Amino acid sequence: MLHIEKVAAAYGDVQALWDVSLDVQVNEIVVLIGPNGAGKTTLMRTIAGLHRPRSGRILFEGTALHTVAAHQIVERGIILVPEGRRLFEGMTVLENLQLGAYTRRAKQQRDKTLRHVLDIFPLLAERRHDRASSLSGGQQQMLAIGRALMGLPRLLMLDEPSLGLAPLIVRHIFEIVKSIKEEGVTVLLVEQNARRALELAHRAYILEQGRIVGTGSGSDLLHNDEVREAYLGYAPVTARTLT
Amino acid sequence: MAQNIVYGLFVGGIYGIAAVGLALAFGVMNVLNIAHGELLMFGGYISFWLFSLLGIDPFVSLIICIPALFLIGLLLDRLVYRHVARLRGEAKIKNSLLISFGLVLILQNVAIRLFTADERTTQVSYIGQGINLFGIALPYTRLMGLVIALVTILALHLFLQRTDSGKAIRATAEDWEAAELSGINVPRVYMLTFALGAALAGIAGTLVSVTSSVAPSIGLDWTLKALIVVVLAGTGSIIGAFPAGLLLGLVEALSSIFISASYREVVGLVIFLLVLLIRPQGLFGSREAA
Structure with a gap:
């Protein structure tokens, strides 16, 4: 459905993404995890058309997105819930x-x-x-x-939907994401809360310093030692007692 | 005294309309259009010439003047402001200042070429006539001016609150990226906003040509007045610029009684400085300054 091929992106002279390739299939939940500043938000903004890639291609069902204005990308059914919510507060x-x-x-x-x-x-x-x-x-x-x-x-992208929220509400939001997927919407999710996200994910990618450094099914990554150490070791106490 | 207050409100209504036009472009696009007064001046000339060549009443000729300025606004957006609006942050405001200042010079000289430097007033037959209410003279021209100003603001308010396009304008003013992510074509919203601002300048210009006079050089004075009012209202507040305009008209009128008529212009500038020092968010602005 979504095919990202060797995308590079930069803010001025600072390169944020290097050769990022990623695929999302129809009706999957794909999760993107990685430390702060890895470029997760940049990647989401680039797919959504708010940021132009320096090189590479982004295709949605075979047609190019990387040359299209953000509002036209929305028209094609790719919608981003941006980091920090960005509501029209007034x-x-x-x-x-x-x-x-x-x-x-x-x-x-x-x-x-x-x-x-x-x-x-x-x-x-x-x-x-x-x-x-x-x-x-x-x-x-x-x-x-x-x-x-x-x-x-048709493809819903969520950038850190659980950020700054109480655990009970986070659980509720994850349930909603799951039900959205069950209605036939494909989901691409960026999450700090790696454990919960990986439990939900069909597949996941790990982004570090602007590069994809790992990929696998959600459960594979949940049981991968490196991933456990880097992303799950500091999981909240409630989550740790479950393992 | 009462006469002065009433006249202050009449003048304030024109300030308000001029300022709301400037506030639209400033609040939504974050560009400061110094040439706003020049658009007002062209609006004034359109109604003047329609009256003196074809005998069309200036309040009727608004139906020509408004779309004409709207089109000029569309054109200026396409040619000039679209490219400025694409910039970010400080570069945007600086470039909009420089470019619109250049536009001021161009439009002024075009006006001198086309219309000569003479001052013109639309001398309708009923000029000087009016109603006398408890000893207060209410000339028809000024009364009509205030009515048109109020109707315009009401219409703009309903447009912004009720219609999808109006909501898109407000959404873009709040957060243009979030607006794009909702599927709003932000460059098109900018174009509409700028053209609406120009149309408002056209209305203000018509009222100026009837109640005082137009000349190629009046533009900057009006831009300055509008800017004072926009700051007074608060830069995020679009409709709020109208009551702020009425207030400025009132304060100017009162100052000419209590201080001296020759300090009328100074009062506005003093208010400008005081607001920036004491309440930089303006009277009606609550959001952090844009």
């Missing part, structure tokens, strides 16, 4: 959701999708007329995901 919950369905494709089914999204997130329905800035962190993340779903994604 606008209401409902307005945020409506704006998520701005493309021609999504607008036609906007009311239907809205009902569906509010079913998934009943809390948002209750607060639909409140400003996005008045929501709690967890609610804001749900709104960010809800806004992305309003655009009818």
Whole structure:
């Protein structure tokens, strides 16, 4: 579905990605893990069209994405929930959701999708007329995901959806990601919370210093000694007691 | 006294319309269009010539003036501002200042060539006539000007709040990347925003040509006034620039009673400095400065 081939990206003189190649198949959950500053967010932004790759190709079902404007990439069904949520905070919950369905494709089914999204997130329905800035962190993340779903994604990309959230809410968000996948949406997930992400993943890639240094199925990586030491060794206490 | 206050509000309404146009481009695109006053000047000339050549009432000729300035706005966006809007951060604001300053010189000279440097006023037949309410004179021209200003602002407010395009403009103003990620064509939003700002300048120019006068050199004065009002309202606040404009008109009127008419212009600049020092987010701005 998504085919990334030897992508390099840079901010000015600082190169952030080197020869990154990655594939996502239809209806998979693919997870990208790696330390801070590895280039995970840059890769997501590059796929979404906010950042132009310096070289390499990004193909979605065989057509090039790396030459296309970000809003046209959304039109093709590739939607990013960006790091830090990036809601329209001065606008209401409902307005945020409506704006998520701005493309021609999504607008036609906007009311239907809205009902569906509010079913998934009943809390948002209750607060639909409140400003996005008045929501709690967890609610804001749900709104960010809800806004992305309003655009009818075929490939949903989530950049650190659990960042800064309480464990209970994180669990809820992971359940939602799983149910989104079960509805037929393909998911590409960047996560700090590597254990939980790998448990969910069909396949995973490890990005370090702008390079893909490892790949495998979620369960393979969960039991790989190097991965355990580097990414799972500092897992939260609750998770550690489970092993 | 009451007469002065009323006149202050009449003038303030024009300040408000001029400022909202500037605030649109500034708040949404983060470009500061110094040539905004020149767009206003062209709007004033359009209504002046339509009146003196074809005898069209200036308030009626708005239906020509508004789309004309809208088109000029589209053109300027395509030719000039689109390329500036693509830049980031400080480079954007600096380049927009330099480029629009150049545009000021070009447009002023074009105006001198086309219209000569004479001052012009649209002398409608009912000029000087009006209603007398409790001893306060309300000239028709100024009354109409204020009504048109209020209707314009109400229409713009409804457009921004209710329509999808309006919501896209507000979303882009808040976070253009998030807007792109929602599928909003941000360059197109910029184009629409800039053209709307130009159309507002056209309305303000028409009101100026009726209630005072237009000349090729008036542009910078109006840009400065609009800028004071935008800062007073707060740079994130678009509609808020209108009440701030009314306020500036009022304060100027009062200052000419209590201080001296010759300090009228100074008062605005003093407010400008005070707001920047004491409340840099402006009267209606709550978000961190753009």
